[in-house]
Amino acid sequence: MDLGDVPFSTDIFDVVNDPSVDIVVELIGGYDAAKELVLAAVRNGKHVVTANKALIAVHGNEIFEAADKAGVVVAYEAGVAGGIPVMKAVREGMAANRIDWIAGIINGTGNYILTEMRAGREFSEVLKEAQDLGYAEADPTFDVEGIDAAHKLTILASAGFGVPLQFEKGFTEGISKITPYDIAHAELLGYRIKHLGIARRREDGIELRVHPTLVPKSHLIAQVDGVLNAVLVDGDAVGQTMYYGPGAGDEATASAVIADIVDVARGVACGSSQRVPYLGFEPDAIEELDVLSMEDVQSAYYLRITALDRPGVLAKIASVLSEHGINIESIMQKESELKDGRIPVIILTHTVQERQMNRSIEELEGLSDIDGQVIRIRAENFN
Amino acid sequence: MDLGDVPFSTDIFDVVNDPSVDIVVELIGGYDAAKELVLAAVRNGKHVVTANKALIAVHGNEIFEAADKAGVVVAYEAGVAGGIPVMKAVREGMAANRIDWIAGIINGTGNYILTEMRAGREFSEVLKEAQDLGYAEADPTFDVEGIDAAHKLTILASAGFGVPLQFEKGFTEGISKITPYDIAHAELLGYRIKHLGIARRREDGIELRVHPTLVPKSHLIAQVDGVLNAVLVDGDAVGQTMYYGPGAGDEATASAVIADIVDVARGVACGSSQRVPYLGFEPDAIEELDVLSMEDVQSAYYLRITALDRPGVLAKIASVLSEHGINIESIMQKESELKDGRIPVIILTHTVQERQMNRSIEELEGLSDIDGQVIRIRAENFN
Numbered sequence: 001m002d003l004g005d006v007p008f009s010t011d012i013f014d015v016v017n018d019p020s021v022d023i024v025v026e027l028i029g030g031y032d033a034a035k036e037l038v039l040a041a042v043r044n045g046k047h048v049v050t051a052n053k054a055l056i057a058v059h060g061n062e063i064f065e066a067a068d069k070a071g072v073v074v075a076y077e078a079g080v081a082g083g084i085p086v087m088k089a090v091r092e093g094m095a096a097n098r099i100d101w102i103a104g105i106i107n108g109t110g111n112y113i114l115t116e117m118r119a120g121r122e123f124s125e126v127l128k129e130a131q132d133l134g135y136a137e138a139d140p141t142f143d144v145e146g147i148d149a150a151h152k153l154t155i156l157a158s159a160g161f162g163v164p165l166q167f168e169k170g171f172t173e174g175i176s177k178i179t180p181y182d183i184a185h186a187e188l189l190g191y192r193i194k195h196l197g198i199a200r201r202r203e204d205g206i207e208l209r210v211h212p213t214l215v216p217k218s219h220l221i222a223q224v225d226g227v228l229n230a231v232l233v234d235g236d237a238v239g240q241t242m243y244y245g246p247g248a249g250d251e252a253t254a255s256a257v258i259a260d261i262v263d264v265a266r267g268v269a270c271g272s273s274q275r276v277p278y279l280g281f282e283p284d285a286i287e288e289l290d291v292l293s294m295e296d297v298q299s300a301y302y303l304r305i306t307a308l309d310r311p312g313v314l315a316k317i318a319s320v321l322s323e324h325g326i327n328i329e330s331i332m333q334k335e336s337e338l339k340d341g342r343i344p345v346i347i348l349t350h351t352v353q354e355r356q357m358n359r360s361i362e363e364l365e366g367l368s369d370i371d372g373q374v375i376r377i378r379a380e381n382f383n
Numbered sequence: 384m385d386l387g388d389v390p391f392s393t394d395i396f397d398v399v400n401d402p403s404v405d406i407v408v409e410l411i412g413g414y415d416a417a418k419e420l421v422l423a424a425v426r427n428g429k430h431v432v433t434a435n436k437a438l439i440a441v442h443g444n445e446i447f448e449a450a451d452k453a454g455v456v457v458a459y460e461a462g463v464a465g466g467i468p469v470m471k472a473v474r475e476g477m478a479a480n481r482i483d484w485i486a487g488i489i490n491g492t493g494n495y496i497l498t499e500m501r502a503g504r505e506f507s508e509v510l511k512e513a514q515d516l517g518y519a520e521a522d523p524t525f526d527v528e529g530i531d532a533a534h535k536l537t538i539l540a541s542a543g544f545g546v547p548l549q550f551e552k553g554f555t556e557g558i559s560k561i562t563p564y565d566i567a568h569a570e571l572l573g574y575r576i577k578h579l580g581i582a583r584r585r586e587d588g589i590e591l592r593v594h595p596t597l598v599p600k601s602h603l604i605a606q607v608d609g610v611l612n613a614v615l616v617d618g619d620a621v622g623q624t625m626y627y628g629p630g631a632g633d634e635a636t637a638s639a640v641i642a643d644i645v646d647v648a649r650g651v652a653c654g655s656s657q658r659v660p661y662l663g664f665e666p667d668a669i670e671e672l673d674v675l676s677m678e679d680v681q682s683a684y685y686l687r688i689t690a691l692d693r694p695g696v697l698a699k700i701a702s703v704l705s706e707h708g709i710n711i712e713s714i715m716q717k718e719s720e721l722k723d724g725r726i727p728v729i730i731l732t733h734t735v736q737e738r739q740m741n742r743s744i745e746e747l748e749g750l751s752d753i754d755g756q757v758i759r760i761r762a763e764n765f766n
Contacts, residue, residue: 077476083621085476093460093468096641220627223606238466238629238638244603245624255620258479266658275649275658 016041023264025257026050035059042066042074047268049260051078051253057151057167060158064278073267073274075260080152081106081229083252084245085259090159090233091280097235099160101200103382106152108227108247109136109143110175110195114212115225118187120180135227145174146195146210153197157208160233161201161289162281166208169291173211182377185346186214186302189330191379192222198380205292214302214348214379221382232382240382295355300329303347304375305364309338313369317345320367324360326352342371348379399424406647408640409433418442425449425457430651432643434461434636440534440550443541447661456650456657458643463535464489464612466635467628468642473542473616474663480618482543484583486765489535491610491630492519492526493558493578497595498608501570503563518610528557529578529593536580540591543616544584544672545664549591552674556594565760568729569597569685572713574762575605581763588675597685597731597762604765615765623765678738683712686730687758688747692721696752700728703750707743709735725754731762 009015016024016037024041026048028034034055041048043066050056056063056076067074077087081104090099105111112135116126127144130136142148154167175195186193191214200207215222220242224230229247234240246252267275279286307313314333321328327350337344349357361374392398399407399420407424409431411417417438424431426449433439439446439459450457460470464487473482488494495518499509510527513519525531537550558578569576574597583590598605603625607613612630617623629635650658662669690696697716704711710733720727732740744757 083618084624085472088471088476089468089626092646093471093642094638095645096638220603220606223603235466235638237634237641239635241467241626241628243472243624243626246622251620252622255477255479255618258620259476262478263475267653270650270653270658275653 012037013040016044016046021046023047023049023261026052031055031058038063039066042070042072045070045072047073047264049075049257049264051257053079053151053155057154057165060165068283073264074278075264077260078253078256080155081231082247082249083255084229084243084247086231086243087159089243090156091276094233094235097237100234100236102156102160102231102233103196103198104231105194105221105224105229106197106231106247107143107149107195108229112227114175114193114195117180117183122180123176123178144176146172149197149210153199153208153210157199157206159280161206162279162286163206163289164286166291170208171294175212178212182304189348190217191215192217193377194222205290207297208291209297212377214377216381219382297354298351299354300351300379301349301357302377302379305345306342306371307345308369308371309341309343310369316367316369317364320363321360324356326356326360395420396423399427399429404429405651406430406432406644409435414438414441421446422449425453425455428453428455430456430647432458432640432647434640436462436534436538440537440548443548451666456647457661458647460643461636461639463538464614465630465632466638467612467626467630469614469626470542472626473539474659477616477618480620483617483619485539485543485614485616486579486581487614488577488604488607488612489580489614489630490526490532490578491612495610497558497576497578500563500566505563506559506561527559529555532580532593536582536591536593540582540589542663544589545662545669546589546672547669549674553591554677558595561595565687572731573600574598575600576760577605588673590680591674592680595760597760599764602765680737681734682737683734683762684732684740685760685762688728689725689754690728691752691754692724692726693752699750699752700747703746704743707739709739709743
């Protein structure tokens with residue numbers, strides 16, 4: 001490529017040490033070198049635009065503090081949901097709202113896989129196809145285990161709720177154990193399985209969790225298919241809003257990076273380094289709300305229980321759930337699925353604390369009428 | 384209501400003449416008084432935040448010019464799609480993109496009516512219900528004839544494409560002639576009828592039109608039901624993005640108004656009146672692109688033709704369309720719908736210029752085998 005008069009160097013620190021540079025754009029990804037580069041840029045009084053969600057989610061508090069001291073901007077729109085200007089919506093457009101919860105399909109690879117699995121295909125087969133198509137990395141862990149989504153959710157939650165970045169305290173469950181069977185049965189119950197990042201602000205702390213989730217098929221987010229992303233943001237004034245579009249790809253990322261550069265340049269032109277606080281809240285308004293443990297999370301649940309075909313087994317299951325205060329919304333058991341004396345029982349519960357659910361599942365798995373492990377997938381109604 | 388120490392007056396000009404006022408928030412609606420108030424505020428060096436789409440669509444060029452001269456901001460996020468921060472997305476988030484087209488469900492009343500009509504109910508019946516529920520005004524013209532949507536579309540198009548506001552040149556067709564029959568037959572063809580505002584930037588001008596539109600049921604915007612709004616924005620870098628949420632209501636509007644006030648205040652605090660140009664483009668970058676006449680618009684079409692039940696009539700229809708270069712995508716004629724020797728023929732065409740379609744319809748209506756008028760509803764695939 002002919003760069004013309006644009007200076008080129010193989011040493012990244014040449015850029016941050018060049019006095020003629022105003023804005024450093026960091027697109028290298030990862031933690032160590034990126035962190036060193038960004039902090040050096042900030043210390044040298046340069047604004048930074050980055051697409052590095054991992055860096056912000058893990059080292060953001062430190063980076064923002066350094067930037068605040070140096071009076072420079074660190075912008076990261078491209079790090080969250082790629083080309084969708086959702087950070088701008090959360091930090092600026094929703095400024096009047098107390099944001100109650102955020103939920104998003106924020107990893108395109110995972111959404112592509114779950115979408116394809118609706119045709120009855122196995123996870124491993126679709127993953128291989130996604131790798132062949134270039135949608136998934138050779139090592140797909142970051143995508144399918146939800147780590148990438150957790151990075152983005154951490155940032156969304158902090159800017160939405162005004163709390164410090166706490167990536168390490170979030171809960172992450174991937175989609176590798178989802179089966180076409182569960183997808184099909186969720187559909188029969190009127191639900192679709194999506195890999196969601198969910199953050200909820202509660203009195204006692206925040207929920208911060210990425211896991212496969214049943215959502216009503218009638219909800220707009222259930223209709224977001226393929227590699228596309230969508231983020232639901234619920235504010236106390238406006239209600240539910242949703243932001244949808246390409247969450248990855250060269251041009252979508254470039255779209256967000258350039259919008260950030262324009263924003264920074266407009267700030268510089270008007271003599272102000274940082275117009276909007278990094279996390280949408282002034283540093284002294286950041287609330288030290290902890291991330292709740294998964295046991296304290298509230299959710300509905302889809303359960304798949306393999307029962308021995310004996311009289312009274314349904315009554316026993318219902319009684320265990322009832323003893324733990326868990327109400328059943330739907331139950332499904334089909335004679336046609338009886339095999340080797342075993343029959344799957346599918347249950348959808350109302351919302352309950354995860355602690356109660358853990359105890360019920362432990363008790364259910366101890367019953368002599370139940371075979372093997374109880375499969376559990378969380379469910380949300382978003383109403 | 385106890386206003387405490389907040390000064391109160393019954394003369395709106397007291398506010399714009401008060402030297403202690405920095406920002407005037409105009410929520411009175413309408414043209415004349417609002418225009419006088421806003422221009423007076425601007426001339427007095429006050430920033431303005433307004434939810435008045437009609438004012439901006441019709442008098443925006445004049446108001447923005449005056450504001451530019453006075454060095455103040457006129458912000459209008461609440462005027463377009465209520466609580467959805469879509470103007471921020473178009474003016475700032477998509478700054479890197481050449482926006483190719485914008486399409487939106489931007490009138491909640493119309494969308495509510497079309498949604499309810501899917502159950503087979505007539506327009507007039509649902510309109511009455513919407514009026515009883517307070518979704519529709521006693522005089523529903525602005526909503527159901529698409530004028531309100533045209534105001535919003537005018538603003539979206541100007542900020543999206545960087546062209547002057549040209550409300551008076553847009554095309555507007557309402558939903559009062561849509562029948563449950565056409566809704567049901569569109570569904571059979573895989574389409575849903577939505578009342579859309581569509582703006583497209585073309586080499587020779589811009590398309591600016593509000594009308595009932597068939598959209599593929601599989602497209603996300605087809606799934607937006609009830610009083611909710613959604614705006615699709617297609618940029619050359621990012622591709623299709625969508626912004627969804629409540630387009631009206633006290634609190635949703637307040638959400639956008641307050642976000643604008645925060646924006647203006649942040650600008651004032653950083654010593655700059657206007658960070659982002661009113662229409663997203665610097666005044667000298669505004670392009671004098673004309674609105675194209677409806678005859679020059681390109682669209683696909685749903686046609687309902689009442690044919691006499693005679694041999695060869697389908698061949699005659701097909702031949703008229705073919706002579707005008709119109710290709711048929713789907714055709715549907717059901718023997719069970721034969722009544723009094725007449726049978727409806729439903730045709731979905733490929734994209735063609737409206738001029739060609741007008742000529743074909745004229746010719747079709749002249750055929751002795753065709754009874755009455757040809758019903759025509761435009762269709763878009765958004766792919």
